[in-house]
Amino acid sequence: MRLVIGKPLGFCFGVKRAIDKLEAALKDYGKVYALGSPIHNEEEVKRLISLGLELVEAVEELPQSSVVFIRAHGTTPEILEKAREKGCTIIDGTCPSVKNAQEKARLLSQEGYEVIVVGDPKHPEVQSIKGCTAGRASVVSSSKDVTDFPSKDKIGVVSQTTQEEGTLLSIVSVLLRKARELRAYNTICKATLHRQETVRKLAAETEGIIVIGGRNSTNTAKLVEVGKREGSDVLWIAKPDEIDKSWLENKHIIGIAAGASTPDWLINDVINSLSSR
Ligand code: SF4
Known part of the structure; x- marks a missing residue:
């Protein structure tokens, strides 16, 4: 054979960067809370838990003034604000490529575009991107999802970083006929x-x-x-x-x-x- x-x-650069930050925080603080699993790999999560990581599902579960790690997928501005209100120290592991998608979605929303995020609506990264539009963006996964989308003056598109380029292209080509102005950012990493x-x-x-x-x-x-x-x-x-x-x-x-x-x-x-x- x-x-x-x-x-x-x-490991891609974004995950490596996030895990390095988390390991450094575990060394410095001993105990660190992660909002949701810090990485989509159970074996690696077990290793991090053995170093002092604790997982919580919601910001409400964070102890006052604790140290909280934001994973590479990022989180919504609303959750960040709640963690700050609790006096938490934030270790931000958001991948720069995810930050880019979040910023593009925020910009499109502020400039009056109807924002479309191409991705899986349940994925935390997509929720973090949508959160940057104050929850106004629509999330679609295939060109079928936009076939009946109403025509708009301005439509803006960003993508979940892990999408396939073909999916993004097929959605953009359908939307091209539905907007007087279409602005699409290829935010696939x-x-x-x-x-x-x-x-x-x-x-x-x-x-x-x-x-x-x-x-x-x-x-x-x-x-x-x-x-x-x-x-x-x-x-x-x-x-x-x-x-x-x-x-x-x-x-x-x-x-x-x-x-x-x-x-x-x-x-x-x-x-x-x-x-x-
Ligand atoms: S956006 Fe790309 S580089 Fe960043 S964590 Fe995801 S896969 Fe890795």
């Missing part, structure tokens, strides 16, 4: 595009791809989708013991890809486990 390791692989491109290459060069990443990671799910669309036999695993023996049978060249929230130590564990076979 030969392994072809995709590049880039694992390069780290996402590069990882999707890696999977396309692996699909062409290998007999199957193992994608490593958390089940709750959108960018990992997109890699799986891209691989399958390219006709590859894709196995999605969250940890080494999920490698399915029957999937490996009769495969001689296997590609390895990983989501932007998959830590290096976990990728190495998977590679070591495969090498030892």
Whole structure:
């Protein structure tokens, strides 16, 4: 069996930056609260909890004057304000690419555009972007969602950073006929595009791809989708013991890809486990 390791692989710059900030805060303060899971990877979350991280779901659960970590997906201005009112020290791990999408949405809203966010309405990053428009933006996931969208003078579009470019393009092309003025920002981050491109290459060069990443990671799910669309036999695993023996049978060249929230130590564990076979 030969392994072809995709590049880039694992932590993107935004997640690495956020985790570095969180680890430094854990060292300085001992106890840090995170609003929601700080990273979409359960194994990495377990490691951070062992260092003193505590997860809370809502700002109301934060103790007075505690230290709170904002994950790479960012949060809404409203939640930030509530944390400040509680006297919390804020460690802001919001990825600069997410900040860019938030700022573009805020700008469009302030300039009177009907704002459309392309993404998953339940995803925390999308909620943080929508929050920057005082909740006025509409969230859509496919061109079908905008087919019946009413015509407007000014429509502005931004995207969740982990979307596929094709989805954004198809939505923008439908909206083009619905606005006198359309302003669209491609806020998909390069780290996402590069990882999707890696999977396309692996699909062409290998007999199957193992994608490593958390089940709750959108960018990992997109890699799986891209691989399958390219006709590859894709196995999605969250940890080494999920490698399915029957999937490996009769495969001689296997590609390895990983989501932007998959830590290096976990990728190495998977590679070591495969090498030892
Ligand atoms: S995938 Fe992109 S936007 Fe998301 S954290 Fe990484 S660099 Fe930032």
